[in-house]
Amino acid sequence: MRITDVLLLVVEREGKDGLHGRTLLQKKLYFLSVLQKANFGFSAHYYGPYSAFVAEHLNGLVEDGIFKEVTEFFTTDSTERNALGEKRRHTYFLTDAGNRAWQVTQKKNDFHKWDRALKKINDRKIANNFNLLSIAAKVHYIVDWEGEKSVKEVCQTAKEYGWDFTEKDIKKVLSFLMKLKLVKTKEV
Numbered sequence: 001m002r003i004t005d006v007l008l009l010v011v012e013r014e015g016k017d018g019l020h021g022r023t024l025l026q027k028k029l030y031f032l033s034v035l036q037k038a039n040f041g042f043s044a045h046y047y048g049p050y051s052a053f054v055a056e057h058l059n060g061l062v063e064d065g066i067f068k069e070v071t072e073f074f075t076t077d078s079t080e081r082n083a084l085g086e087k088r089r090h091t092y093f094l095t096d097a098g099n100r101a102w103q104v105t106q107k108k109n110d111f112h113k114w115d116r117a118l119k120k121i122n123d124r125k126i127a128n129n130f131n132l133l134s135i136a137a138k139v140h141y142i143v144d145w146e147g148e149k150s151v152k153e154v155c156q157t158a159k160e161y162g163w164d165f166t167e168k169d170i171k172k173v174l175s176f177l178m179k180l181k182l183v184k185t186k187e188v
Contacts, residue, residue, distance in 0.1 A: 003053065004101075005111075006038075007029070008066070008101055009115060011123060013115075024128075026051065031180065032117055032121065034182065049141045051135050065100055068095050071088055112129050120179070132172060
């Protein structure tokens with residue numbers, strides 16, 4: 001499927017509440033691209049694997065009126081400020097034009113394959129927690145791209161990328177990665 005179709009799928013499956021946050025969207029797209037063996041141009045970034053290609057198409061869908069983007073700002077002393085320190089959150093919803101585009105997307109030949117892969121991701125509680133999903137993406141990125149095998153090696157490589165998470169954090173995301181068959185053992 002085209003990237004715009006995949007973005008439609010991910011946002012639509014979030015329902016009436018919309019998809020909360022660019023980081024969450026990027027990480028869901030990262031895992032979808034891994035499961036579907038699609039190249040969406042992900043590379044290491046501060047919040048984990050990031051794709052300018054995905055961001056560009058997301059912005060295009062907003063500009064074209066397919067998605068509505070609502071921005072919520074957090075104050076410096078806000079308890080709602082997220083674990084990554086972001087000052088704002090963008091939430092995405094389908095517009096009427098987006099719903100029409102969604103009807104077309106569902107008819108694509110490979111739609112069901114992508115939809116099943118997204119369901120595997122979304123069926124896990126972690127899929128709604130942008131911070132844990134971000135850690136899972138970082139861990140997978142290190143294991144997949146750097147070939148690290150142990151938790152200690154993953155933590156060391158994470159520091160080299162400027163990513164701050166602990167062995168305890170890795171243990172929180174391992175079952176998610178194992179359920180998706182992206183790591184083989186409990187060690188990593």
